[in-house]
Amino acid sequence: MVALSLKIGVGNVVKTMQFEPSTMVYDACRIIRERVPEAQLGQPNDYGLFLSDEDPKKGIWLEAGKALDYYMLRNGDTLEYKKKQRPLKIRMLDGTVKTVMIDDSKIVSDMLMTICARIGQFFYNFMFLSEEPSSCLQYFLSCLQAYRP
Secondary structure, three states, X not given: OOOEEEEEEEOOXXXXXXXXXXXXXXXXXXXXXXXXXXXXXXXXXXXXXXXXXXXXXXXXXXXXXXXXXXXXXXXXXXXXXXXOEEEEEEEOOOOOEEEEEEEOOOOHHHHHHHHHHHHOOOOHHHOOOOOOOOHHHHHHHHHHHHOOO
């Protein structure tokens, strides 16, 4: 089987590495940690491989339990070895701000359950995330205030 030549970005360092297409993502991360000194920061479980896109809002996290060939990677593709955890600031309805560590490699519904558990809100079906307060959010808040006992 032909080896897959991938560019691995770790911080500001980019190295070209060879992998068998059947290599599991978990094993690829382990190999990167062994061969790239800059990748040896923090706990191994806190890091993963991210396939970025030209559009910074797009891209996918590679799942640790899948093989590299699952993602149809080509020679010369660039993967980023980066931290999955990051702080997220949440503005509560009362105006306070709470910071929650989230795992960017998870899907949004899993992130929402984590956020709700951390802030003590267990009715995640009624929660939603917004960058800016929208008219929908304002309407929702006014309905909540109207129905307070």
